[in-house]
Amino acid sequence: MTAAPPAEAPPRQEELGSNVPPESPEPAPVPVRPLRGPVKVVHAFWLAGMSCDGCSIAATGATNPSVEDLLTGGVSGLPTVVLHHPVLSVENGEEFIKPFQMASDGELDAPYVVIYEGSIADESLAAQTGGYWSAMGDQAIEDGERPFPTAERLAAMAPNAAAVIAIGTCATWGGIPSSIGNPTGAMSIMDFLGADYRSALGLPVINIPGCAPVGDNFTETVATILMFLQGMGPLPEFDELGRPAWLFGETVHRGCTRAGYYEEGIFAENYGDKECLVEVGCWGPVVNCNIVSRGAQSHMGGCMAAGGVCIGCTMPGFPDKFSPFYKAPPGSSISSTASKSVGFGIRRLRSLSNRALSREPRWDRVYDGEVPSGWGKIQKPDVVDDVVHFFYEKIQFNGSRRPGRSDGRNWATDVPEHVPRPEAPASRAEGPK
Numbered sequence: 001m002t003a004a005p006p007a008e009a010p011p012r013q014e015e016l017g018s019n020v021p022p023e024s025p026e027p028a029p030v031p032v033r034p035l036r037g038p039v040k041v042v043h044a045f046w047l048a049g050m051s052c053d054g055c056s057i058a059a060t061g062a063t064n065p066s067v068e069d070l071l072t073g074g075v076s077g078l079p080t081v082v083l084h085h086p087v088l089s090v091e092n093g094e095e096f097i098k099p100f101q102m103a104s105d106g107e108l109d110a111p112y113v114v115i116y117e118g119s120i121a122d123e124s125l126a127a128q129t130g131g132y133w134s135a136m137g138d139q140a141i142e143d144g145e146r147p148f149p150t151a152e153r154l155a156a157m158a159p160n161a162a163a164v165i166a167i168g169t170c171a172t173w174g175g176i177p178s179s180i181g182n183p184t185g186a187m188s189i190m191d192f193l194g195a196d197y198r199s200a201l202g203l204p205v206i207n208i209p210g211c212a213p214v215g216d217n218f219t220e221t222v223a224t225i226l227m228f229l230q231g232m233g234p235l236p237e238f239d240e241l242g243r244p245a246w247l248f249g250e251t252v253h254r255g256c257t258r259a260g261y262y263e264e265g266i267f268a269e270n271y272g273d274k275e276c277l278v279e280v281g282c283w284g285p286v287v288n289c290n291i292v293s294r295g296a297q298s299h300m301g302g303c304m305a306a307g308g309v310c311i312g313c314t315m316p317g318f319p320d321k322f323s324p325f326y327k328a329p330p331g332s333s334i335s336s337t338a339s340k341s342v343g344f345g346i347r348r349l350r351s352l353s354n355r356a357l358s359r360e361p362r363w364d365r366v367y368d369g370e371v372p373s374g375w376g377k378i379q380k381p382d383v384v385d386d387v388v389h390f391f392y393e394k395i396q397f398n399g400s401r402r403p404g405r406s407d408g409r410n411w412a413t414d415v416p417e418h419v420p421r422p423e424a425p426a427s428r429a430e431g432p433k
C-alpha cells in the first residue's frame with residue numbers, strides 16, 4: 001500500500017521527521033472506562049505499511065471464525081467488531097479517517113485494537129526526495145498538508161490500544177521488504193515500537209506471521225483476545241516472540257502428511273512426486289507453522305498438500321536465511337541419510353506386517369491361504385515369508401502381549417470349539433460352503 005510522491009511542493013524533511021528510531025508522540029490520556037468486562041463493541045483499526053495486501057485477502061478467507069462472524073456479532077458472547085479497513089470499509093474520506101483520529105486522541109467510547117499489515121519503512125529516506133512510503137489521509141503542517149504516514153498513525157494509536165496485532169511476516173519480522181538490500185529501511189512492528197512497548201492491556205505486540213498468513217490463525221487469535229477482553233476467558237498463551245503458542249508451537253514436519261515417507265527414508269526427486277520433499281528444498285523440519293493441520297483455507301490446501309516445499313515464510317529469518325529456495329536445506333542430508341539407512345530395513349519389515357494383516361483370518365483358516373478375490377491372484381506366503389515372519393514375530397511381540405484371548409489362543413487364527421468349521425472349497429471358483 002504505497003503511493004507515489006506528491007507532484008508539487010514536497011514537504012521539508014524536518015516537517016516529515018523520521019521513524020528511525022521511532023519517536024512515539026506522548027500517549028493520549030487513557031479514556032476513563034473499564035478495559036475489561038462486558039462490552040458491546042470493539043473497534044478494529046487496520047493500517048498498512050509496506051504490504052502486498054495479501055494479509056487482508058488471507059483474513060477475509062478465514063472461516064473459523066470468519067470476519068463476517070466477528071463483524072456481525074455471530075460468535076456467541078463476543079462483542080461486535082467495527083472494522084475500519086482502507087479497502088473493506090464503505091466509509092471514505094474524512095468520515096473514514098475520523099475514528100482513527102478519535103482513537104489517537106482517546107475520544108473513542110469503546111476499546112480498540114490496531115492491526116498492522118506490511119512492514120514499516122524509514123520515512124526519513126523517502127522524505128529526502130520529498131516523498132513518503134506508506135500513508136493514509138493527510139496531516140496539517142505549517143504550510144499546508146502532507147500525507148500522514150501509517151507508521152506515525154500506529155505510533156499515535158498504539159499506547160491506548162487494547163492490543164496491537166502484527167499480521168503477516170512483513171509486519172511481524174520485516175519480511176521481504178526488509179531482506180538484504182532493504183532500500184526502504186523496512187522493519188517490523190516490534191522493531192518500530194520497541195521492546196518496552198505495552199498496550200493498554202499490558203500486552204507487547206502480538207505476532208501472526210505467514211506470507212500470507214493462515215486467515216484462521218488471525219481471526220481465532222482476535223476471537224480469543226476478545227474473549228479475554230470480555231472477561232470470558234484467560235489471556236491466551238503467547239510464546240517468547242509474541243506468537244499464539246497453540247498455533248505456532250509445532251514444526252511443519254510434525255504434522256506433515258508426507259512425514260511417513262521421511263521416516264521410512266523415501267524422498268521425492270522431482271516436484272510433483274508424492275514423497276517427502278526435503279531433498280528438493282523443504283525446510284519443514286525446522287519451521288514453526290500450522291498450515292499442515294489448519295490448511296490454507298477451510299482446512300484445505302496448504303503448501304505440502306499442494307505439492308510445494310516449505311520455504312520458511314513464517315520465520316523471522318525469512319527470506320534471507322532460507323534462500324536460495326528449492327535447494328536441499330543445509331543439514332538435511334544428515335537427517336535424510338539417517339532416515340534412508342534406518343528406513344530401508346523398517347519399511348521391509350512393515351511390508352511383511354502389512355501383507356500379513358491384509359489377510360482375513362478366515363482365508364488362512366478355511367482356504368489355506370487362498371484369497372477369494374475375483375480381482376486377481378494374491379500370492380500366498382511362501383516358505384521364506386513364513387521363516388522371516390516367524391523370527392520377526394519374536395521381535396515384534398518381545399515384551400508385549402499378543403492380540404487374542406487370555407487363554408493364549410489367538411483370535412486371528414484359533415477358532416472357538418463351538419464354532420463349526422466349514423470345509424474348504426475344492427476350488428476358489430466353487431466358493432465357501
Ligand code: SF4
Pocket residue numbers: 252253254256257258259260262275276277278282283284285304310
Ligand atoms: S515434505 Fe517437508 S515437512 Fe513434509 S515430511 Fe518432508 S521435510 Fe517434513
Ligand code: SF4
Pocket residue numbers: 210211252287288289290291303304309310311312313314315
Ligand atoms: S509450510 Fe512453510 S512455506 Fe508454507 S506457509 Fe508454512 S512456513 Fe510458509
